[in-house]
Amino acid sequence: MVLSGKRLRQLSAVVIALALLAACGGPSASSGASGTPHSGGTLAIGIESEVDVLDPQRAGGWVSWRVNRQMFEPLVDEDLSKPSAQAAVPALRPGLATSWELSPDGTVYTFHIRPNVKFHDGTPLDAAAVEFNIRRMWDKSFQYYDAKAAGQTNFVWQPLKSIATPDPMTLQLTMKQPFEPFLRLLSQGGNGSTGIMSPASIKQYGNDNVGEHPVGTGPFKFVDRVRGQRITLARNDDYWGTKPYLDKVVFRPLPDPSSRVASLRANEVDMIAVPPPDSVASLQQSGFQVSEGAPPHVWFLSFNFNDPIMKNKLVRQAINLAIDRQGMATNLLKDTVKPAYDVQAPANAAYVANTEAYGYNPDKAKQLLAQAGYPNGFSTVMMTSVDGSGQIIPVPMAEYIQQNLAKVGIQIQLQTTEWISYLSKWAQGTPPGVGWAQQSWGMTTPYWLYIVTSSSLKAPNGPNVGGYSNPQLDQVMQQAMTATTEAGAVEKWKEANRIVTDDAAIAPIVNDKAPYILSSKVHGFVSPSEEWYDLNTVWLS
């Protein structure tokens, strides 16, 4: 490659900039730890949308779980104390269960419930309390069964056959068949969660109102909520684990990105989520810290398998090669994301980077299109939303893709919808005429691939919105889910990965780094390889 004078200058500029960044201390994965931690203070966090409900089993979306997990804990949790650089996939750790055993055939889980734990209302935690919670999400005949919670946590409890409590602090769950992702799914919170709620609070307020009076076991307890303004939590001084330094945490919904940045600059909040990519550099210059990681996030396109053009594998492969992921990450998104080279997110044991299938090669793309019978390209429609949880800046990103594809002859028309409407539209599947629909998702368990590619979960029955169906893939994923060891499962998931990549069923575009901007007063915040975080270690100077 011959470097023109202009290119040389551009490269030098980049090199110098990088050197400067390194010198000044660029984005870190954990905020500066200058001085010694001390107790006290109120942390104000500007979040990107309102939390839906403080009922962890009914709540949906990452934003809600980030707040709820400060108050509620599952049986099995993830260790979020290490930044992504140190732990690409967060390790599982005991939550409200101190330990667990799995029967040799992989169908019976025995959990030992943590002793001497009290809910925020003083009632004790025991196996009966956990059973109460599980039945709420699973047992239709249970007095406090909640269809909404069951709908959200569907994937976790589907394989459950029966519950037993051999003694007051032991819980036994028997599955219909081995379900390897189960433990990891217990720690998740993007679609409902298995956060344990105080049975007394559910009995007192009922399923519909308990969200106004959240009572959990976590390091923070609920103080008040003014919808659209704030959710206030206070330190739980009786917490069984590492007590937080902070006295209080206030979550403030600020959906307008400019408003969020303005609030941070005016010192009305101490940290903000989802900064507009163009603001990151100038915020850093003003003395703010950037904390980012590699969470299990993929911004991806689901191809419409019912569309005559998209049916063709060569077309899909061509589209994957025609998109300049690195260009988007650097020029448009100012490196607040990483190009995605696999359908799984990096925070996932089954992640395998594949630059051959997902790199930028417009010439090969044109070749493939010609082979497929479209030497002059074609036109189609792309569905996306205007904003939304984890969507970063979907419209400019879609426009960027539009321009990339135009270069290989593919003309796309954008169909943009407001987020909440988009969710229901997306879930109904890609309609005729639409080439693909965009979404953001991902989990630390490879099981996520099953959710979006299984033929039994084709829309409207499930989130496989493109209608992708590959019996061989289904079989491999079944083997992965019923494997009896994690290693065995991961091997099968990687095989599934290869099949999906070869089929080009999905086009992963970028992985969000989930940057948080923090004021210089905030210390101890860790950006783990997850879409949520712990606040126990955070302190204010």
Place this chain on the structure above:
Amino acid sequence: MVGFLVRRLLSTVLVLIGVSILVFLIMQLVPGDPVRSMLGQAATAERVTEVRHQLGLDRPLIVQYLDWILGVLHGDLGQSLTLSQPVSSILFPKLGNTMILAGGSLLICLVIGVPLGMVAARRQYSVVDRGSMFVALGGASVPVYWAGLVIINIFALKLGWFPTSGMYDTRNPGGFEDVLVHLVLPSVAAAVVPTAVVARMARGSMVEALHADHVQMLRASGVPERLVIWKHTLRNILPPVVNIVGLQAGYLLGGVIFVEVVFNWPGLGGQLYTSITAGDMPMIQAGVLFIALVFVVVNLVTDVAVALLDPRTRKEA
């Protein structure tokens, strides 16, 4: 007067019923399924049907509507579909917040708009007149969502005089003063259009009043100018001004939505916008009903005030 009031109250009730039916029908046409939005990405068709049944959304429309109306008459506004909370617990605080914002704007509108209009009328066709009317007009022609951000940038960020958004301080939410200081910028932004309208109307009415025959006569008979203006013309311009201010109050109830979004003011406008796009029927029904109610009451009060001030309209009524 009593007959007038009774007739108006009756038509108010009819209008409100009409409003609720209209909203109900329109919302049936909104595409999208609130249950799907509620259950997020992982929803399966089976679960969606189950939840829909639990919420009673699979019953015939007329049954749903009547059930809702009965509930309202008993004070039960139902449960929000997307917020998992009783509608009344969300509606009333937010309605109150919108009324505070509308009230603040209306105050600015009165205090600035009416005197501005009057001064412009006194100096008709002068630079003051043309200039102030142009400025008023200009303010009304600017997209609020852009101007609002500029205002925030200047007065909140650069000068630091006011907070950037919201209704309360985040860390130490206070009382009356806290709200007041947060109220300034949003109510100024929201007041721009109504102030323009009121100023122009006040000017127009004032011009007419100043040139009216009986005023000329008063001047000719030697009554001092100050008295002419304050005692005589003011009384004459009050009815149309009160009328237009009442109309602006109604406009503000809906028009503040942009201000609520830009300034993150937790009002009903912003909530309704979210609910409309999410298809949250109970929330929309109740929200629109209450806005219509306030609107209609404000109109009624305005009409009564105008009738009291202007005997001529009383005769027509």
Place this chain on the structure above:
Amino acid sequence: MTTATLTQPAATAWRRRSQFRLATRALARDKVAVGALVVLTLVVLVAIFAPLISPYDPLVGDPTIRLLPPGTPGHLLGLDGQGRDILSRLIWGGRYSLSVAIVPVLCAGVVALVLGMVAGYFGGRWGELVMRVLDVVFAFPIVLFAIAIAAVLGPGLVNSMLAIGITLVPYMARVVYTATVQESGKDYVEAARAAGLTEVEILGKQLLPNVLSPLVVYATTLAGLVIVLAAGLSFLGVGITPPAPDWGVMTSDGRQVLLEGYAHVATIPGLMIFIVAIAFNLLGDGIRDALDPHKQTGSRN
């Protein structure tokens, strides 16, 4: 103006022609209104001839030169967040922003004219009923109504025009209705009936011109408000959507980078909306003044 010495239809025809001439002359004297008309005509022409005038394709951008300020060589007004030329988008944007301002007002005006005149002239209980039904719509804040309809129809230019048009009908109909009722009671209508003119002729030839005046004034002012409202709908995501080079969309997109020092992206289209809205309003004022008999004769009183 006495017409007793002329036959009725001829008299009114003559009256109308001279009134129209007086109005136009009064308007021509009003420098501000003329200025507004010139501005609007210019904008319309630019929009019509966009393909010939626009230096670049408004939809194609180069992300490596995004957000460069006005004055960048080759890009007089700078570039937006996708690296698209702002001047080109501004020129093409006129097509969207002007359509969404003018078309709904025109269509709603026609519907409102028919509705209002029929209800106002034939009046009685049916007229009252129609107006009461329209009252229901008045109980909705206009912005929320537009949003609701837009949410039902979906986003896009045509749907935006439809949503706004539907929203405007009751307001314009009310103006027509009030004017019709007022005019119906006047002498010349009685005289026309006595002279044997049919109802249709009365409506069409006698009432229409007099009812049209307040409607035209109202409609022109409305166009100014509508262009701002449409931009607001785009901001909320229920109006015209990206990547259309609509000025409302451009302003809304530009907000994202406003605080970061790239003010030109939002401010330039915002200014366009501002200028066109003011022009419509000033023109409306001018028309209203021109139709005012006092002004026509040049008297200052």
